[in-house]
Amino acid sequence: MGYEMEIEREKAARVSLRQKKIRSNLTGWLFVAPFLLVFVIFTIYPFFYGIAMSFCRYDVLGRVDTEFIGFENYQTIFEFGTEANHWAKDFWNGLGNTALFAVLTIPFIIVIPLMFAYLLNKKPWGFRFFRSLFFMPTVLSLTTTAIIWRYIFATGNGFINSIISNAGGKEIPFLTDPILVWVVLVVVTIWWTIGTNMVIFQAGLEEIDTSLYEAASTDGAGTFSQFLHITLPGLRNQFVICFITTTVAEFNVYGQPLMLTQGGPSKSTYSLIMYIRDYLFQRGQSGIVAAMGLLLGLILVVLSILQNVMLKERKGRVRREIRKA
Amino acid sequence: MKSEKRNQGSLTGRIVAFVIILILAVLWALPLIWALGTSFKDNYDIIYNPTAILPTAGHWTFDNYTAFLGDPIRPLEKWILNSLITAFGTMCFTLIVVSLAAYSFVFVDWKGRTAVYSLILVTIMIPNIAGIVPMYSMINSFDWAGSLIALIIPGCANATLLFIVRQFFLGIPHELIESAKVDGANSFKTFVRVVLPLGKSPLILTALFSFMWNWNDMLWPQIVMNSATSDMWTLPSGMVYLANAQDAQYANIIAAAILSSLPVVILYLILQRYIIQGVSRSGLK
Numbered sequence: 001m002g003y004e005m006e007i008e009r010e011k012a013a014r015v016s017l018r019q020k021k022i023r024s025n026l027t028g029w030l031f032v033a034p035f036l037l038v039f040v041i042f043t044i045y046p047f048f049y050g051i052a053m054s055f056c057r058y059d060v061l062g063r064v065d066t067e068f069i070g071f072e073n074y075q076t077i078f079e080f081g082t083e084a085n086h087w088a089k090d091f092w093n094g095l096g097n098t099a100l101f102a103v104l105t106i107p108f109i110i111v112i113p114l115m116f117a118y119l120l121n122k123k124p125w126g127f128r129f130f131r132s133l134f135f136m137p138t139v140l141s142l143t144t145t146a147i148i149w150r151y152i153f154a155t156g157n158g159f160i161n162s163i164i165s166n167a168g169g170k171e172i173p174f175l176t177d178p179i180l181v182w183v184v185l186v187v188v189t190i191w192w193t194i195g196t197n198m199v200i201f202q203a204g205l206e207e208i209d210t211s212l213y214e215a216a217s218t219d220g221a222g223t224f225s226q227f228l229h230i231t232l233p234g235l236r237n238q239f240v241i242c243f244i245t246t247t248v249a250e251f252n253v254y255g256q257p258l259m260l261t262q263g264g265p266s267k268s269t270y271s272l273i274m275y276i277r278d279y280l281f282q283r284g285q286s287g288i289v290a291a292m293g294l295l296l297g298l299i300l301v302v303l304s305i306l307q308n309v310m311l312k313e314r315k316g317r318v319r320r321e322i323r324k325a
Numbered sequence: 326m327k328s329e330k331r332n333q334g335s336l337t338g339r340i341v342a343f344v345i346i347l348i349l350a351v352l353w354a355l356p357l358i359w360a361l362g363t364s365f366k367d368n369y370d371i372i373y374n375p376t377a378i379l380p381t382a383g384h385w386t387f388d389n390y391t392a393f394l395g396d397p398i399r400p401l402e403k404w405i406l407n408s409l410i411t412a413f414g415t416m417c418f419t420l421i422v423v424s425l426a427a428y429s430f431v432f433v434d435w436k437g438r439t440a441v442y443s444l445i446l447v448t449i450m451i452p453n454i455a456g457i458v459p460m461y462s463m464i465n466s467f468d469w470a471g472s473l474i475a476l477i478i479p480g481c482a483n484a485t486l487l488f489i490v491r492q493f494f495l496g497i498p499h500e501l502i503e504s505a506k507v508d509g510a511n512s513f514k515t516f517v518r519v520v521l522p523l524g525k526s527p528l529i530l531t532a533l534f535s536f537m538w539n540w541n542d543m544l545w546p547q548i549v550m551n552s553a554t555s556d557m558w559t560l561p562s563g564m565v566y567l568a569n570a571q572d573a574q575y576a577n578i579i580a581a582a583i584l585s586s587l588p589v590v591i592l593y594l595i596l597q598r599y600i601i602q603g604v605s606r607s608g609l610k
Contacts, residue, residue: 034422039448133350
């Protein structure tokens with residue numbers, strides 16, 4: 001009798017345990033369901049759908065029947081020299097301009113914030129106020145930023161050109177000169193975006209052990225040598241974050257040329273995303289546009305991985321050097 | 326506190342840093358101040374005093390700010406309202422969706438939890454642009470093209486924000502959850518009464534950044550509103566259109582640009598501590 005009761009009890013316990021498990025499984029999925037639903041529909045699915053569509057003739061508005069055409073879209077993009085094919089020309093022009101923009105901008109968006117953070121970390125009077133000021137443009141929208149700067153650089157009664165003509169000088173065509181447009185794009189991007197990296201670097205600087213500096217200065221190391229051997233290695237993690245996020249941001253360039261130069265002069269600042277947006281609604285051509293987007297995405301993923309690996313590599317080397325010493 | 330003091334370094338260092346920073350600060354503030362000043366200039370000053378940082382005496386006006394209000398083709402006030410609805414909507418949905426999911430990933434034991442979370446994390450790497458064409462297809466098939474809902478829902482399942490909130494929730498002791506359950510609270514009650522109040526700071530971050538990202542996003546709103554009438558637009562489409570309007574006075578456009586960033590600037594001025602912390606600790610951008 002007692003024995004059977006024991007079994008019954010154990011059974012009940014097992015059942016309740018299983019019930020508990022089912023219940024917690026149910027709760028878990030229920031809580032994560034809203035996120036997962038939106039995430040699958042608008043992130044995962046479009047990604048794979050995009051891959052599939054890049055092998056098809058397809059139209060985002062459904063005006064053309066979807067039809068599998070193999071690598072034709074990619075062939076079109078990689079087909080050089082054909083007069084009639086504007087796709088290859090535009091893709092490579094857009095990609096080239098985008099890459100040039102990234103190459104011109106990234107060094108500044110790393111070095112200038114680092115310099116600002118270094119200065120702020122000396123804790124000059126009012127450094128909190130200055131930090132807020134330097135970060136401020138980051139929260140402005142790109143449209144606001146671009147509109148302000150457009151009238152600073154404009155000919156006619158733009159701010160800088162008015163100063164120049166008041167002084168009797170000749171107007172400078174900042175927004176139409178093939179070289180000056182790049183200066184404008186880079187300057188505006190610096191002004192607009194240094195806040196993020198500055199704040200990241202500053203947090204990194206505050207974490208560096210000050211006793212390292214004290215030890216170095218008793219050893220007779222100068223400011224520059226301290227910066228080189230203590231500050232820079234101490235900011236390794238911040239460099240990884242800043243390089244990767246900045247690269248991704250600059251390769252996504254769209255609004256600055258759209259609003260400041262309209263991609264000109266003669267499409268020399270037209271970015272790849274500007275082309276993607278232009279061609280998105282062109283009848284029956286969305287497959288090529290999807291392929292363009294995927295290729296840009298692929299480049300970004302590869303660059304992120306490369307930077308991660310390269311900066312991690314350096315970390316290993318530093319460790320080895322320390323061990324040797 | 327102590328380390329901050331030691332960090333201050335020498336007096337000469339501070340003086341040199343101060344002088345350089347002051348110069349840079351002037352450079353950084355000048356465009357903002359000039360734009361703000363210009364937005365209050367009247368026609369006379371616009372034409373004859375474009376280099377003046379502030380309007381000259383007697384030429385102050387508020388007209389630039391009202392120039393596009395009630396305009397049938399360029400209804401600035403509608404764009405601002407639409408942007409407010411969109412950003413606020415995104416913020417609310419993001420908060421709900423992300424905090425529920427983070428709770429589930431941290432405090433509920435379910436099959437497939439790790440696999441699903443890893444999958445979500447991996448996709449952070451995929452740039453948005455890779456999926457933007459099919460995204461539009463989805464929106465179109467839901468018949469959401471040209472509607473605000475297309476700007477609200479797709480962005481609310483944000484993996485980066487989920488990561489941050491989950492990271493914070495991991496620091497909440499499990500005993501608190503267990504004791505709440507022993508007291509008879511179900512999961513939802515535990516979530517609302519225990520986890521939400523404790524997770525205030527990552528949730529403020531989530532709210533802030535989802536709002537600001539949405540407010541400042543440019544490409545997606547333009548695509549979604551491609552064929553919509555101008556009274557349905559949000560600010561990005563509207564401001565691009567305004568900036569290219571040939572007949573508009575440039576002080577009017579600058580005033581509109583300032584107006585269009587006012588909500589985020591106000592948010593920043595009030596909550597900058599959280600914003601700067603979020604950026605420096607989590608690399609939010």
